[in-house]
Amino acid sequence: MTIFRYLLLLLTLASISPLAAQQRYELNSGWQAMPIAKVPAAGAQLSRPGYALTGWLPAVVPGTVLTTQLANKQVPDPFFGMNNERIPDIYRTGRDYYTYWFVKDFQEAPAAGDGQVWLHLRGVNYSCEVFLNGQKLNKQTHHGMFLRQAYNITPYLAKDGRNRLAVVVYPPDPVGNPNGGQGGDGTIARNVSTQYTAGWDWIRPIRDRNTGIWDKVTIEKTRAINLKNPHVITRVPGVRLPDGPQAPASLDVTAELENPTAKAVAGTLQYTIAGQLVKQAVTVPAHATKLVRMPAHTLASPRLWWPNGYGPQNLYALKMQFLTGGKTVSDEENLQVGVRQLGHVWNEHTQSMQVLLNGQKIFVKGGNWIISDAMLRFTKARYDAEIRFHRDMNLNLIRIWGGALVERPEFYEACDKYGLLVMQDFWVSGDANGRWVDPQKLEDQWTRRQYPNDHRLFINSAADQIKMVRNYASLGIWCGGNEITPPHDILTALQDSLLPRLDGTRWFIPFSNADSMSFNNQGGNGDGPYGIQPISQFWAHRTYPFNSEVGSVGVGDVESLERFLPAANLVAPRYLGASSKPTEQVDSMWTYHTYINYEQYLLPYGAPRNIKDFGLKAQLVNYDQYRALMEGFSSHMWDWYTGSIIWKTQNPWTAMRGQMYDYYLDPNACLYGLRSGSEPLHVMYNPVDSMVMITNNLFRAKRDLMLVVDAYDMAGKKTNITQVIVEAGPSMSKKFLPINSVVKQLGQQKGLFLSLQLQDLRKQVVSNNFYWLPDGRGEYSGLQNMPKTAVRATAHQTALGKIAVTLTNPSGAPVAFFNRLALVNPSTQKRILPVFYTDNYVSVLPGESKTVGLDYTPAAGQPAPVVSVEGWNVDKLLLPVAGAATK
Structure with a gap:
């Protein structure tokens, strides 16, 4: 653009008369609520500003009945212990118990001239009547959790500017029996709403089924x-x-x-x-x-x-x-x-679809996402933190599971910011919608295949939600549902009408593991497995060529467990043996919070002595599991696979499975193992054939790289295995050299540490990978008796909210192994959350240093934090942060 044209544009824009100062604002405070049974007035009377609201509760909007009850201390925190069992379930109380009025008084003067004032409700679950100043705004009852409402309220605004909005919200119907099945008895899926609220294998039932004004309410002012x-x-x-x-x-x-x-x-x-x-x-x-x-x-x-x-x-x-x-x-x-073009092409070699972005093939490394918070307490800050964690795991895609919702615009904004493509399911799931015979379901497969009851409502809701999120660059794939298609007429409307007309740019998959996504010649497509596996399995066992769900364990350490388990229930599971049924002795509270067994996989480190020891050894397994998962898939990039999506990377409840960070945003070792295994340019060790490999996801070749392979024994003695110049071609995985004989010889007695590095010509490390390998018996005998080392550590503030921590291990010392860094409150020594670490669970070689960056948001009035460092063979250190001060 020339300077002249630019100046002309500025002059043109400067001459435009702006809208009123506050064009759009949110009604997000000052709401009051009351159960319908306690409100004698009808909506027309209740919505008049003069009607007294004596004894009404302060309400949470956006929120649900349950979040309002929790805020008023009428119910205990359902995420802690067995508290959820103390809250009445709507299936037993009846729907009226959770049917509530929500009322909000607000100031807005009548519009002048051709001005118009609009009321927007972005999400109400499940049906509602809306009143303003004595007038009913919706002629017919609104139904549907995923259908936005907009009302022109210009004629109904009070002359004195004092207005009252009253909304009565009715729960889903039916509410479903939470009988322990996936989606309970399945009838929750008769509604166009979230299915998980009747319970799933990763969550207990949400007692009010998330009834409420769950998303934003805004006032918008326009002219004609x-x-x-x-x-x-x-x-x-x-x-x-x-x-x-x-x-x-x-x-x-x-x-x-x-x-x-x-x-x-x-x-x-x-x-x-x-x-x-x-x-x-x-x-x-x-x-x-x-x-x-x-x-x-x-x-x-x-x-x-x-x-x-x-x-x-x-x-x-x-x-x-x-x-x-x-x-x-x-x-x-x-x-x-975001200026980009999406595409896809069938890969004949892998027999799976290949994602294209700006003409380039993208190897999908994804995570499955349920919802940010099971009680729908969504915030822009939490969305940003969670998506940032996914970015930090070196993932490039998030799939939104079909039993939840089309995510909120703030979620997509974060995905745009951090570069996470999104595969968005619509609202059906094979578990509730009839893919399998299931004795826990109330109705037969034929009936369930026609859920929901109102197909037109589903189609209208889909059209509305497509319009809401279609502009986000991150939205990459639409999906008909989780492991099943919607009913035929809905599927036809989606793929033949709605998406071509309202979007027209994205790949549509009929269901999450459809043959059009990937096809395994040994038996069609599918997903899983979902539990802990031998490390070699990820490398040697060929699974589905674009696996939409594959995952493992994910229990946090003791500090994470303490946040939602009573002290009496902090009891480590005990392995009973493969022939025992069950194979583990597990506290009932752990079972309630959906613990997945670690089976015998902790035993090579020594049977856990207590809950803290269990948490530490679980992190070793977590790191290894998720690093191996992504390395195994990447090692067969474009040969066996075009992508994989982990089930799952987060929990919206205090569950104990499939998570890289806990509900409170505290990362565990899964995150950092996955971060390592998902590096775009990555050096790795194949445990099956003992080959050193390099995977390069980038579009350009990486030349003049020095591959350095070293082994360390438990005392810290180093053995250089090889050092050689290598080249990594674009978008490929390649085997470079076998080291089986050396590894077997050096690690036979006590195991060993294996350090793999790629360095550039300036000796800068561009990929670093550190393994701990068992002895000849498959045990970590050397780790169990490893000598301690005295790490020197410093921490200093580099900018507000940013800290650099440097760990230095003396020459001649053993490896400083598996150090967990945390930013903590100096008074309580509890972790500050969330904090973003450039790395964690780090090991420092003898005579070397490692610097880790920490990024957090300082809280006003809080004391300067300290850094905690504690490792496998490093005693706990508490470091003051040089230069840090209270905000």
Whole structure:
């Protein structure tokens, strides 16, 4: 763009009259609630500002009945211990018990001139009646958890600006019997809502089935025209690289213009992006909504958006406005646009689909996501933290499981920011929707295959949710459901009508493990396994070529367990033997919190002596399991596999399985093992054939790399196995050299440590991998009797909220093994959460140092934190942070 054109654009924009100072605001405080049985008034009377709300409860909105009860201390925390059993379940109380009125008084003056005021409810579960100032806004009862509501409230605003909104919310119907099945007895799936609330194998039932105004309530002010549902499609032709000059990309943009007034309105729809202005003259008829297509636009030298590990996550600000009279803004919408093009192609060799982004093939390393919080307590900060953890695991995709919801816009904003592609399921699951014969289900398979009851509501909800999230660059794949398709008419509507018309750019999978996603010639497609496995299994056993669910254990350490288990239940499981049924003796509280057995896999480290010892040894297994899982898949990249998605990477409840961090956002060793195994450029050791391998996910070859392989015994004595110049081609995995004889000889008696490094020509380490290998009997006898080492450690603040910790191990000492760093409160010594570590559970070689970065948000008024360091053979250290002070 020339300087002249740029100045002209600035002058044009400066002449535009802005909207009122507060165009949109959220009604997120000051709500009150009461059970319907205790409210004698009807909605018309209750919603008048003069009606007294004596004795009403402060309500949580966005929230649910249960979150309001919890905030008012009417129920105990259902995430702790067995407290959930102390809360009445709606199946037994009846629906009226959890049917509540929610009331909010707010100030908003009547609109002047052609001004319009709109009320938006982004999510109510399950049905509701909405009243404002004595007037009922919805002519018919609203149904459906996933259908947004918008009301023009301009005629109903009070003349004095004092308004009252009253919403009565009814629970799902039926609520389902929480009989221990997946989705309970299955009938919760008759609704268009979340299915997990009746219980699953990773959660106990949510007692109110999440009844409430669970998502944002906002007031929006416009003039005559309401601009809504903008749609931006970016096209990036050809095969691109993240760096270097870029050929042009193009934008196709549409928007809906709603005119609620009695006369036609003429004006200009326009948007700006990258300093360029695109315009379209429009006339919108009275009482009509018009879809407007903007002129095609070309972006020269675009900054492209890439998934994590492949390139930067560039985003453009796009402002869209409707103007009348050439300069008066009627309404505007602001978007963040990632310029990228999605694609997919069938890989004949693997017999699975291959994801393409900007013309390049992407090896999928993903995690399955349930929901951020089982009680729907969503925040932008929590979304950001959780997606950042996924970025830190070197993953590039998150799949949203079908028993939950289409995630909130704030989730997608975080995925755009951190480069996580999203595979989004719609709301069915094989467990509840009839894929299998299941004696715990109330109705037969034929009946369950037709769930939900209202197919039109499902289709309308899908159309609405597609519009809500379709502009996010991270949204990559739509999926009909979890392990099953929706009913035929819904499936047809999705794939033949809704998605082509409302999106038209993304791959649609009929269900999560469909043959169109991957096909195993030995027996079709599938998923799993879900439990702990021998390390060699991940490398040697060929599973589904694009596995949508494969996972393992994930129990946290003792400090994590203490957050939700009473002291009396902090009892380590005891392995009873493979022939025993059950194989482990487990505290009943652990069973309630869905513990998955570690079986015999802790025993090679020595049977756990107590709960702290169990937690530590579980972390060793966690690290090894998830590093091996991703290394095993990566070692067969484009040969056996085009991707895998871990089941699962997080829990929205205090479950004890399949998690890289706990509900309270405290990471465990799973996260850092997965982080290592998922490195874009990664050196690794194949335990099956003892080959050293390199996997390179990047689009360019990496040349002049020095491969350094060293072994260390338990006393710290180093043996150099090899040092050789290597080259890693683009997007490949390759075997380089066998080290079986050396490893077997050195580790026969006590096991050994194996250090693998890739260094560049400046001796900078570009990939580092550190293994602990068992002795000839498969036990870690050397670790069990390993001498201690006195690590020197320092911590200093590098910026507000950022700390660098350096660990130094003396020369001649043994390896300082498996050190867990934590940022803690100096008074309580409890961990500050969340904290993001550049690495953790780190080992430091003799005579070497390692620096780990910590990133956190300081809390106002809190004392300066200290850093805790504790390792397998390193006594606990508490380090003051040089330069840190209270915020």
